[in-house]
Amino acid sequence: MSSSTGQQPFLKVVNLSWQVKDKLILEALSFNVHQGEILGIIGPNGAGKTSLLRCLLNHQSDFHGEVYFNNKKMCHYSPKLLAQNFAVVAQKATPIFALSVFDVVRMGLLPHKGLFSVDSEQDRHQIKLALTKVGLILLINSAYHVLSGGEQQRVLIARALVQKAEILILDEPTNHLDVYYQHQILQLVHSLGITVIMTVHDLNLAAQYCQRLLLLNEGKLISDDTPNKVLTSQALTDVFGLYCHRDQDPITQSPRVSFYLNAPHLKQAAQTTQTKMSSIT
Amino acid sequence: MKKSRLIFLALVVLMIISSALALTFGPAEISVGEITQCIVSHCSNPIHEMIIWEVRIPRILVGIVAGMGLAIAGAILQNTTRNPLADPYIFGIVSGAALGATIATITLADQLTVALPLAAFLGALFSVFIVVAIASALKNPEQLLLAGVAVSFMLTAISQFLLYLGEPFATNRVLFWLMGSLARVEMNNFYIIASILLVSFLVVAAYHRQIDALLLGDDSAKSLGVNVSKLRLLMLAICAAITATVVAYCGGIGFVGLMIPHIVRQFIGVTTLPLILGSALVGGSFLVWVDVAARTAIESAEVPLGIITSAIGSIFFIAIMLKTKTK
Numbered sequence: 001m002s003s004s005t006g007q008q009p010f011l012k013v014v015n016l017s018w019q020v021k022d023k024l025i026l027e028a029l030s031f032n033v034h035q036g037e038i039l040g041i042i043g044p045n046g047a048g049k050t051s052l053l054r055c056l057l058n059h060q061s062d063f064h065g066e067v068y069f070n071n072k073k074m075c076h077y078s079p080k081l082l083a084q085n086f087a088v089v090a091q092k093a094t095p096i097f098a099l100s101v102f103d104v105v106r107m108g109l110l111p112h113k114g115l116f117s118v119d120s121e122q123d124r125h126q127i128k129l130a131l132t133k134v135g136l137i138l139l140i141n142s143a144y145h146v147l148s149g150g151e152q153q154r155v156l157i158a159r160a161l162v163q164k165a166e167i168l169i170l171d172e173p174t175n176h177l178d179v180y181y182q183h184q185i186l187q188l189v190h191s192l193g194i195t196v197i198m199t200v201h202d203l204n205l206a207a208q209y210c211q212r213l214l215l216l217n218e219g220k221l222i223s224d225d226t227p228n229k230v231l232t233s234q235a236l237t238d239v240f241g242l243y244c245h246r247d248q249d250p251i252t253q254s255p256r257v258s259f260y261l262n263a264p265h266l267k268q269a270a271q272t273t274q275t276k277m278s279s280i281t
Numbered sequence: 282m283k284k285s286r287l288i289f290l291a292l293v294v295l296m297i298i299s300s301a302l303a304l305t306f307g308p309a310e311i312s313v314g315e316i317t318q319c320i321v322s323h324c325s326n327p328i329h330e331m332i333i334w335e336v337r338i339p340r341i342l343v344g345i346v347a348g349m350g351l352a353i354a355g356a357i358l359q360n361t362t363r364n365p366l367a368d369p370y371i372f373g374i375v376s377g378a379a380l381g382a383t384i385a386t387i388t389l390a391d392q393l394t395v396a397l398p399l400a401a402f403l404g405a406l407f408s409v410f411i412v413v414a415i416a417s418a419l420k421n422p423e424q425l426l427l428a429g430v431a432v433s434f435m436l437t438a439i440s441q442f443l444l445y446l447g448e449p450f451a452t453n454r455v456l457f458w459l460m461g462s463l464a465r466v467e468m469n470n471f472y473i474i475a476s477i478l479l480v481s482f483l484v485v486a487a488y489h490r491q492i493d494a495l496l497l498g499d500d501s502a503k504s505l506g507v508n509v510s511k512l513r514l515l516m517l518a519i520c521a522a523i524t525a526t527v528v529a530y531c532g533g534i535g536f537v538g539l540m541i542p543h544i545v546r547q548f549i550g551v552t553t554l555p556l557i558l559g560s561a562l563v564g565g566s567f568l569v570w571v572d573v574a575a576r577t578a579i580e581s582a583e584v585p586l587g588i589i590t591s592a593i594g595s596i597f598f599i600a601i602m603l604k605t606k607t608k
Contacts, residue, residue, distance in 0.1 A: 100550070
């Protein structure tokens, strides 16, 4: 259950467990993340996806097990050093006060700045460059809270670029977004060329944009492999409790899954489709 | 020149003009020419010289730093708790000061000139100590505010109980002090409040990026390397020191910490450094004018500052609510 690449893992998780009172949230998870890889974490609600991200970021410090980054235990990194290496794009956060797009992206400078520091011309240039890369340079002075969900996500990705982190962590980046913005955000993430760890609800998007997937259920790691091997009808039916039909997207060639509530009735339809497809091919 | 620099320059000019004009108001009629002569060289009338140097100038300077302090404390609290209604008074600081003043008035009636501000200061610090103790056991900022409100009610109840048992004279004295005034301030008070302000400003300037990071949520700030709970406690301690010092010398002056940052945010922005600077300049000028109004509104009597600031503050908030409703 690990990546097949031979290179040294960038991030290594060994036997990670997290318990809150009597409830086991994460149970003995072990996996590696390699440099430049896009890793998707999938699973039903309550599977432990966001909890896993919180443990990786040291936001939850009472977990058992070890997390290594560049062969050094994460607990040995200061919060500032961690912030220089990990950038987070969280689920939609609405600020109370009217922050501008510039203000939000400027926050990315924080891990690289000392006390009393003020912005240099170079810093401002960097902020503009990041906003150009995510296609929002024209909105630099706009209020952040009036932007659409997709634009807000892109602003946070620009902040991550200014942060110059090695690993980008995204928690449900496509939540609340329409189909156009879902693809736009994931295409943007894909084009950055840095290591990405993200939780995703939409399995077809995960299949299309992630090179590797972790399937979690009730805090346990069910499988860790390429989308083709993780997204099997049997595994998904077991985990999500719905009948799952899996085929291949004719255009992207990535796995494509559909779920049905009333399995016996639809099983027939799915088999008919499969027969038709095999006769065509 | 950039727009923000022009705004700051205008605010500095406003403060200088406000201070100069405030010098001309008072029961003793002193001409502008004589005031200028007194400041530049010597006054022809020694009584006027005393009034200007020992009454009006200390009063204006203390008014400026008190207004600056309350506005800065409000701005820091609002940004660190992400709550536009956060105010130094919500954290029980004035209730603590009132308890200290009550105890001093009842037990040390002979030495009140020194004892009252000192006891008020200690009382304010005591209340903040309790709020901080509760806050360190809690995690989110909403609970921090609730802890402040609870402590405020508890300390007010104790003060009222002591006043109920005490003499009517003590009750009058505490109530009058709570309404706020600059009538008894001295140059010494200015130096003390200004020193606290300078230190506080340096600490806020050092941590301004961390405070800004809080504006998008605690988790967002943590992911940028900010130790959120430590930062919040440090800022609460700073606000307590500023407010306790101001309240000790000037009594209770409400609404400045709530209202001024709210206004400044509209035309300067929400990030910490410009907000603090703008709030300081506007707050200082505002209290100078409130004090002028307090001195001149009623002939041969002074209206307590707290009454004027509360009246302006409440009208201001009703206006904001109406404006928001019509949008």
